[in-house]
Amino acid sequence: MLVLGIETTCDETAAAVVERGADGQGRILSNVVLSQVSEHAEFGGVVPEIAARAHVEALDHIVATAMAEAKVSFADLDGIAGAAGPGLIGGVIVGLTTAKAIALTHGKPLIAVNHLEAHALTARLTDGAAFPYCLFLASGGHTQILGVCGVGDYVRFGGTVDDAIGEAFDKTAKLLGLGYPGGPLVEKEAANGDPERFALPRPMSGRHDANFSLSGLKTALRIEAGKVAPLSDQDVADLCASFQQAVVDVVGDRLRTGLRMFRERFGAPTALVCAGGVAANQAIRKILHRVAFEIGISLIAPPPALCTDNGAMIAWAGAERLALGLIDTLDVAPRARWPLSDVTKVIAERV
Numbered sequence: 085m086l087v088l089g090i091e092t093t094c095d096e097t098a099a100a101v102v103e104r105g106a107d108g109q110g111r112i113l114s115n116v117v118l119s120q121v122s123e124h125a126e127f128g129g130v131v132p133e134i135a136a137r138a139h140v141e142a143l144d145h146i147v148a149t150a151m152a153e154a155k156v157s158f159a160d161l162d163g164i165a166g167a168a169g170p171g172l173i174g175g176v177i178v179g180l181t182t183a184k185a186i187a188l189t190h191g192k193p194l195i196a197v198n199h200l201e202a203h204a205l206t207a208r209l210t211d212g213a214a215f216p217y218c219l220f221l222a223s224g225g226h227t228q229i230l231g232v233c234g235v236g237d238y239v240r241f242g243g244t245v246d247d248a249i250g251e252a253f254d255k256t257a258k259l260l261g262l263g264y265p266g267g268p269l270v271e272k273e274a275a276n277g278d279p280e281r282f283a284l285p286r287p288m289s290g291r292h293d294a295n296f297s298l299s300g301l302k303t304a305l306r307i308e309a310g311k312v313a314p315l316s317d318q319d320v321a322d323l324c325a326s327f328q329q330a331v332v333d334v335v336g337d338r339l340r341t342g343l344r345m346f347r348e349r350f351g352a353p354t355a356l357v358c359a360g361g362v363a364a365n366q367a368i369r370k371i372l373h374r375v376a377f378e379i380g381i382s383l384i385a386p387p388p389a390l391c392t393d394n395g396a397m398i399a400w401a402g403a404e405r406l407a408l409g410l411i412d413t414l415d416v417a418p419r420a421r422w423p424l425s426d427v428t429k430v431i432a433e434r435v
């Protein structure tokens with residue numbers, strides 16, 4: 085089964101063609117991603133209006149490139165998958181409308197994919213991960229611990245009550261004048277810093293739910309930075325190292341709680357899976373490995389290009405749904421907000 089996937093929910097314009105075999109194995113035929121980072125850099129974050137216009141300008145060409153690289157024609161496809169949310173609504177409209185137009189023109193089924201579901205299922209494309217597994221999703225827009233029990237069967241054990249982890253990295257970078265996107269820059273600075281110099285809080289640690297809160301950490305960092313301003317290069321490195329260590333400690337604590345909740349409900353997960361741009365951080369990777377090791381499971385970390393936003397994950401989620409006969413009508417609406425719990429409910433009604 086061949087599916088074209090289109091992703092435009094944030095600042096990546098992406099399209100891909102993925103094949104799903106009858107045995108459930110996945111193969112990526114093409115995966116084209118155009119990042120808009122340079123267009124948003126001077127604003128220190130994604131500007132929704134600029135993002136939507138950039139998607140309009142780029143998407144046709146990105147889809148054509150994905151089709152050409154996969155060496156397939158529209159007639160060869162079994163379905164067209166478009167990310168229908170959650171995300172910045174202007175971009176979602178562009179991608180989903182394009183997916184609908186292709187589906188209509190070529191008489192192919194449309195699959196309106198939840199972007200979070202696509203992140204959740206990527207480990208099945210890359211590593212054939214078996215259900216049920218525990219997912220740690222941490223990007224610029226999302227921070228969640230999920231139980232992934234089947235296609236359309238997700239349980240949320242925790243999430244952020246304010247900022248996402250990637251967002252906290254980006255805000256830290258902005259505060260310290262490092263640039264955007266902040267995650268890699270903060271990680272680079274942290275390598276030369278002292279993680280114990282500044283006493284920063286570990287928000288939510290020890291709590292019985294698996295939720296995160298990052299905004300207090302950001303405020304504490306601002307106060308500490310204010311105390312030592314003007315900042316020397318070493319001050320910046322030490323602030324980054326202290327911030328990153330606090331995040332690492334929080335991730336370890338929250339994941340241990342999330343995994344405990346998982347085991348109480350479903351028994352041992354087959355693996356701990358990570359997704360989202362934050363999973364590229366080596367210090368965070370290390371704590372994920374340790375937490376998985378502690379309970380005797382392995383960490384599945386898809387390659388960075390498939391952890392961050394891409395079209396292959398949308399195509400794959402589309403293929404998984406198509407294999408179950410779960411397709412959508414052309415009047416399906418784009419959604420800025422679309423919690424995974426809604427996907428689960430809808431599937432339960434339809435299967």
Ligand code: KG4
Pocket residue numbers: 094222223224225226249250251253254265266267268271360361362363364365366391392393
């Ligand atoms: O998944 P992603 O590419 O896009 C979405 O947000 O959907 O994630 C981007 C986020 C940004 O906030 C970025 O700062 C963060 O992931 N990030 C990192 C690192 N690389 C990217 N955060 C910490 N350390 C990194 N090395």
Ligand code: ZN
Pocket residue numbers: 199203223360392393
């Ligand atoms: Zn994402």
